[in-house]
Amino acid sequence: MQVTPTLNEGLKRSFTVVVPSADLQARREARLAELATTIKLPGFRPGKVPASLVKQRYGASVNAELLEQAVNDATSKLMQENNLRPAVQPKVDLISAPEGDGDLEFKVDLEVLPEIEVPDLSGMKLTRLTAKVDEEVVNKALADLARRSRKFEDISEDRPATKGDVVTVDFVGKVDGTPFDGGTANDVNVEIGGEGFIPGFAEQIDGMKAGEERVITVTFPKDYQAAELAGKEATFDIKAKALKKPVDPEINDQLAKDVGLESLDQIRSIITEQAEGEYRQLSRLRIKRELLDALSDKTNFEAPESMVDAEFNQIWSRIEQDRQAGRLDEEDANKDEETLRADYRRIAERRVKLGLLLAEVGRKQDIQISREELLGAMQQEAQRYPGQEKAVFDFFAKNPQAVEGLRGPILENKVVDYLIELSDVTEKEVTPEELAEIPAAEV
Known part of the structure; x- marks a missing residue:
């Protein structure tokens, strides 16, 4: 193998590598001889297939296999002999890849890792910030747990929904007048003034009564998880079915x-x-x-x-x-x-x-x-x-x-x-x- 450095600039290195024809031929003959002992062809006993027929049948694929192997082996040897530590996978470009006789020649371009002198890292002054879990944090988490565990009681009086109420609705969502996937649902609880729906959805059912129907228009956020709806305007056919009020449980052992x-x-x-x-x-x-x-x-x-x-x-x-x-x-x-x-x-x-x-x-x-x-x-x-x-x-x-x-x-x-x-x-x-x-x- 002949190696010629062509670039040594900063961390960049380039080499031209030549693998002699004799080396390739030796590899080729050894591989074909190995194949001859294992392949099975009609009319020939195992291990008795003529070398000429093996070469005719498998010569092209063996040549491609050995060229790739020769490039990999030569590149690995180049790295070891020159004590090179590549930053990323070296780039290999073939200059000449013989199908028969002839030398294999290719170019290797790479960047090497820099020489790093590790400085004295002892005694650096750092601050570890700490915080205590106070009662307020625990109480807030308990309140959130109670809110998630709340139940809903029907409101019997005939009145419109207001902030804090929960409206049970059926709805059908449409874009350009056509219902879209995932836009239809029944018996959904929507809290007036609450979170979790598309901006503008809960606000526009404020004031609805049980049995009332309404069409609202909303615009999906630009970062909406369904990309096909992100940033689009949609209408929802809403039917209010019941009015309820949330009741948070007491924060005690029963919770x-x-x-x-x-x-x-x-x-x-x-x-x-x-x-x-x-x-x-x-x-x-x-x-x-x-x-x-x-x-x-x-x-x-x-x-x-x-x-x-x-x-x-x-x-x-x-x-x-x-x-x-x-x-x-x-x-x-x-x-x-x-x-x-x-x-x-x-x-x-x-x-x-x-x-x-x-x-x-x-x-x-x-x-x-x-x-x-x-x-x-x-x-x-x-x-x-x-x-x-x-x-x-x-x-x-x-x-x-x-x-x-x-x-x-x-x-x-x-x-x-x-x-x-x-x-x-x-x-x-x-x-x-x-x-x-x-x-x-x-x-």
């Missing part, structure tokens, strides 16, 4: 029994534990953000352009989706295209650099990912698809590269934990509202 628990104290304990868990997650998110901000100032190396491109394309795809759905925040919505792209390009570069630094810390500290941790990540992924858990595990079993994709987030979290342990951490108690505030950050 606990109604939801399958033993006592009000048990409900309070569960609510407190859940809130504490949420606070711990928020606390970790905040200290991780602070750590990454501190690390960002230490990433004084070049990021591979190909990795930045890939990260930017993922980010920009989400930005485009949000823009089409009208979900861009006001600050981004007011930026021109060039400025918005430049801003998110910087974010992509920052993410790549931080990812490389964290990976290098993990490599040098020999931070490993256990089989149990990978299984836990697969189980979490499977839980996102209720009823399809087996299909998710089957997917991972058949796609090792998908399992490898779970390693990155696990390794990042383990390295973050390691760096937090090295840091000088001060605890600060804040209110739950302050803890929940998401600071301006790029990652």
Whole structure:
């Protein structure tokens, strides 16, 4: 194999590789001889098929198979002998691919990972925000539980619906006069002044009486989950059937029994534990953000352009989706295209650099990912698809590269934990509202 470097600029490398004809011919003859011992053709005993016939029947496919194998083997050898660590999959372009005699020649273009000097990361000053679960939080959760457990009593008096009432309705939704899928329902309870329906729906049945019919017009939100209805105007033929009032149950031991628990104290304990868990997650998110901000100032190396491109394309795809759905925040919505792209390009570069630094810390500290941790990540992924858990595990079993994709987030979290342990951490108690505030950050 002959290797000729053609580019060495920054992180970019290019090589021309030539695999001699003699090497290819030896591979070809060995593969054809192997086939001759296994193939079965009418009129020939196993292992006795003439070499000329094997070559005639299988020569073209063997040649294609061996060329691909020769390119892969030569590229792998090139990486090993030159101690190259590709940032992404190298790009291979064939220059000449012989069908018979002749050398195989191809070009390899790649970007290598930068040399990363891990700075002294001990003694970084970080603040861990904490919050206590107060009585107000527990009481609010209890009130929400009571509201979800409420019952409805019929209103016997002949009067129009007003705020706080619940109207039981049948309706038929239409777009351009034609009923649409999912737009027809019977015996639906709609709370006047409540949430959960299309904006303008509940407001327009305010004042209806049982037995009354009405046609209302609403416009679906631009980010409505059914894309075919998003942003469209629709009419609904409404028939009010009954008027009810919601009755919240008392917050006591009976409420606990109604939801399958033993006592009000048990409900309070569960609510407190859940809130504490949420606070711990928020606390970790905040200290991780602070750590990454501190690390960002230490990433004084070049990021591979190909990795930045890939990260930017993922980010920009989400930005485009949000823009089409009208979900861009006001600050981004007011930026021109060039400025918005430049801003998110910087974010992509920052993410790549931080990812490389964290990976290098993990490599040098020999931070490993256990089989149990990978299984836990697969189980979490499977839980996102209720009823399809087996299909998710089957997917991972058949796609090792998908399992490898779970390693990155696990390794990042383990390295973050390691760096937090090295840091000088001060605890600060804040209110739950302050803890929940998401600071301006790029990652």
